[in-house]
Amino acid sequence: MGKGLLLTVSLVFLQYASLENIDPYLCTHLVYTNSRDSENLTEWNDDDMYRRFNDLKRKNKKLKTLLGFGGWNNRGSRYVNISSTLKNRKAFIKSVVHFLKRHKFDGLDLDWRFPRRENSHAKYKQYFTLLSKELMRAFTTEALCSGKDRLLLTAAVTANIFLANLRYEISEVSQYLDFISVMSFNLRGVWDGFTGHHSPLFVGSKEHLPLMRFNINFALKYWRDQGTPKVKLLAGIPTFGISFTLKTSNTSLFAPIAGKGDPGPNTQKSGILAYYEVCPFLKNATLEYIEDQKVRYAFKGNQWVAFDDRESFKTKAQWVKRNRFGGAMLWALDLDDYNGTYCNEGSFPLANTLKTTLGV
Ligand SMILES: *[C@@H]1O[C@H](CO)[C@@H](O)[C@H](O)[C@H]1NC(C)=O
Ligand SMILES: *[C@@H]1O[C@H](CO)[C@@H](O)[C@H](O)[C@H]1NC(C)=O
Ligand SMILES: *[C@@H]1O[C@H](CO)[C@@H](O)[C@H](O)[C@H]1NC(C)=O
Ligand SMILES: *[C@@H]1O[C@H](CO)[C@@H](O)[C@H](O)[C@H]1NC(C)=O
Numbered sequence: 326m327g328k329g330l331l332l333t334v335s336l337v338f339l340q341y342a343s344l345e346n347i348d349p350y351l352c353t354h355l356v357y358t359n360s361r362d363s364e365n366l367t368e369w370n371d372d373d374m375y376r377r378f379n380d381l382k383r384k385n386k387k388l389k390t391l392l393g394f395g396g397w398n399n400r401g402s403r404y405v406n407i408s409s410t411l412k413n414r415k416a417f418i419k420s421v422v423h424f425l426k427r428h429k430f431d432g433l434d435l436d437w438r439f440p441r442r443e444n445s446h447a448k449y450k451q452y453f454t455l456l457s458k459e460l461m462r463a464f465t466t467e468a469l470c471s472g473k474d475r476l477l478l479t480a481a482v483t484a485n486i487f488l489a490n491l492r493y494e495i496s497e498v499s500q501y502l503d504f505i506s507v508m509s510f511n512l513r514g515v516w517d518g519f520t521g522h523h524s525p526l527f528v529g530s531k532e533h534l535p536l537m538r539f540n541i542n543f544a545l546k547y548w549r550d551q552g553t554p555k556v557k558l559l560a561g562i563p564t565f566g567i568s569f570t571l572k573t574s575n576t577s578l579f580a581p582i583a584g585k586g587d588p589g590p591n592t593q594k595s596g597i598l599a600y601y602e603v604c605p606f607l608k609n610a611t612l613e614y615i616e617d618q619k620v621r622y623a624f625k626g627n628q629w630v631a632f633d634d635r636e637s638f639k640t641k642a643q644w645v646k647r648n649r650f651g652g653a654m655l656w657a658l659d660l661d662d663y664n665g666t667y668c669n670e671g672s673f674p675l676a677n678t679l680k681t682t683l684g685v
Contacts, residue, residue: 344374344377344378344381345377346663346664346672347381347658347663348672348673348676349381349382349384349385349388350384350385350388351658351673351676351677351680352388352655352676352680352685353387353388353389353652353685354388354389354390354391354431354477354479354504355378355381355388355389355390355391355658356390356391356392356393356434356479357374357375357378357390357391357392357393357430358393358434358436358657359371359393372428375428375429375430376428378390379428379429379430382429389431389432389477390429390430390431390432391430391431391432391433391434391477391479392424392425392428392430392432392433392434393434393436393481394421394433394434394435394436395435395436395437395438395439395481404437404439404449404452405439405449405452407456408449408452408453408455408456409452414455414456414459415459417456418456418459418460418463419463421433421460421463422463422464422467422476425476426467430476431474431476431477432464432476432477432478432479432503433460433476433477433478433479434479434480434481434506435456435457435478435479435480435481436480436481437453437480437481437482437492437493438483438492439492440491440492449492450491450492450493450494451494453492453493453494453498454493454494454497454498454501457478457480457498457501457502458500458501460478460501461478461501461502464476464477464478477503477504478501478502478503479502479503479504479505479506480498480502480504480505480506481505481506481508481561481654482505482506482507482508482548483507483508484507484508484509484510484512484539484541484544484561485512485538485539485544486538486543486544486547487535487538489547489548495548495551495552495553496551496552496553499548499552499553499554499557502557503557504557504558504559504651504652505548505553505557505558505559506559506561506654507541507544507545507548507558507559507560507561508561508654508656509524509540509541509544509545509560509561509562510523510524510561510562510563510565510656511523511524511563511567512524512525512539512540513536513539513567513631514567514596515569515582515584515585515596517536518581518582519578519579519580519581519582520569520571520576520577520578520579520580520582520622520629520631521536521578521579521631522567522578522615522618522620522622522631523563523567523631524541524561524562524563524620524631524633525539525540525541525615525618525619525620526540526541526542526618526619526620526637526640526641526644527540527541527542527617527618527619528540528542528543528617528618529578529615529617529618530617531578531579540618541560541561541562541641541644542644545558545560545648545650546648549650555648555649555650555651556649556650556651557651558650558651559650559651559652559653559654560641560644560645560650560652560653560654561653561654561655561656562633562638562641562642562653562654562655562656562675562679563633563655563656563660564599564600564633564655564656564657564658564660564661564675564676565597565598565599565600565632565656565657565660566597566598566600566603566630566631566632566633567586567596567597567630567631567632568585568586568587568596568597568598568628568629568630568631569582569583569584569585569586569596569628569629569630570582570583570584570585570586570587570627570628570629571583571624571627571628571629576611576624576629578615578622580629582629583627584596586598586628586629586630587628589602590602592660598630598632599659599660599661600632600633600634600660600661600662600668600674600675601660601661601662601663601666601667601668602667603623603630603632603634604662604667604668604669605667606623606625606628606630607623609625610623610624610625611623611624611625619637619640619641620632620633620637621633621634621636621637633675634675635670635674635675635678638675638678638679638682639678639682641653642678642679642682642683643682645683646682646683646684652683652685653679653683655675655676655679658673658676661673661674661675661676662674662675
């Protein structure tokens with residue numbers, strides 16, 4: 326495959342953008358994700374949304390669409406239930422094929438955030454391998470029978486290598502996946518107790534273990550070194566910033582924090598700002614560049630936000646090209662400045678920067 330640019334449309338935030346705003350020429354693949362807490366696909370009855378989403382392919386005939394399955398909202402027991410027995414896997418896979426075909430999706434993106442740290446049964450990662458293997462087999466069979474293109478199977482995986490080793494048999498499962506998006510963001514947060522950038526390209530000069538392992542460069546190369554073909558690996562790049570409320574007047578990196586940052590005016594969630602909310606924040610804020618990590622942060626009063634902008638998108642995309650990885654995955658399209666009103670950089674400035682730099 327190679328040369329992929331997966332853009333994720335997260336329905337969690339889509340209320341602020343609309344499907345019809347999406348430029349279908351921005352990427353090679355679009356992923357539809359929602360937060361359904363059910364493995365029973367018949368309960369995912371957003372038929373009108375699926376139709377409008379897949380209608381984007383009428384405009385760009387080369388565009389491929391994927392259905393995202395999993396995420397934070399699925400409870401661990403459900404992952405086990407789907408994958409632990411041959412009978413359950415068969416039932417799930419059958420429903421997946423039927424569902425994707427009925428709604429005209431071109432594939433499935435597995436967002437398998439299980440097990441969590443505390444729940445580290447070795448057999449669970451074998452279940453994930455089996456599920457992927459049998460899904461790929463079913464997709465291949467379906468293509469032979471229908472004479473149509475094979476459905477795609479991709480996965481979004483953690484960039485935390487310690488968790489990755491709990492969750493995935495990396496070299497085995499990589500064989501059955503078309504693309505693997507390494508979600509190299511949310512790598513620092515309020516749990517650290519101090520400020521830091523959640524999606525740095527490189528290690529910071531003042532970092533110790535385990536933080537030294539939490540950057541795009543390390544994560545992608547780790548997946549590669551464990552046996553994943555480079556062309557299948559996509560770097561996850563966020564269109565959102567992670568914000569903190571400072572504890573003291575110290576505004577530097579590693580400064581103590583009192584908690585998550587104030588909610589953004591539109592997204593209304595503590596600790597996160599969409600790129601289109603970062604732009605207005607930057608007015609009157611102090612802007613800093615983290616030279617060794619190639620990303621920026623800004624602060625104003627007791628609010629501190631680490632974010633990505635066109636410059637860091639460009640740097641990251643150039644790094645992807647230089648290292649000959651497969652491409653990038655952007656999370657999430659609806660957090661970019663979708664109609665260009667907030668940042669004055671045109672519509673979808675971050676997605677456009679990725680597209681232009683990767684040359685897809
Ligand atoms: C899935 O949900 C539908 C509608 O709620 C229900 O009729 C069906 O029995 C469920 N299937 C399974 C396998 O739980
Ligand atoms: C487990 O999966 C089976 C088959 O898909 C389904 O019938 C059953 O309701 C599920 N059980 C739970 C607890 O979700
Ligand atoms: C701010 O915090 C950092 C990290 O703890 C520390 O190195 C630095 O000296 C502090 N700066 C001030 C002005 O207190
Ligand atoms: C920026 O500062 C100026 C002068 O103090 C003030 O008038 C303006 O409202 C501020 N803008 C924002 C977005 O905070």
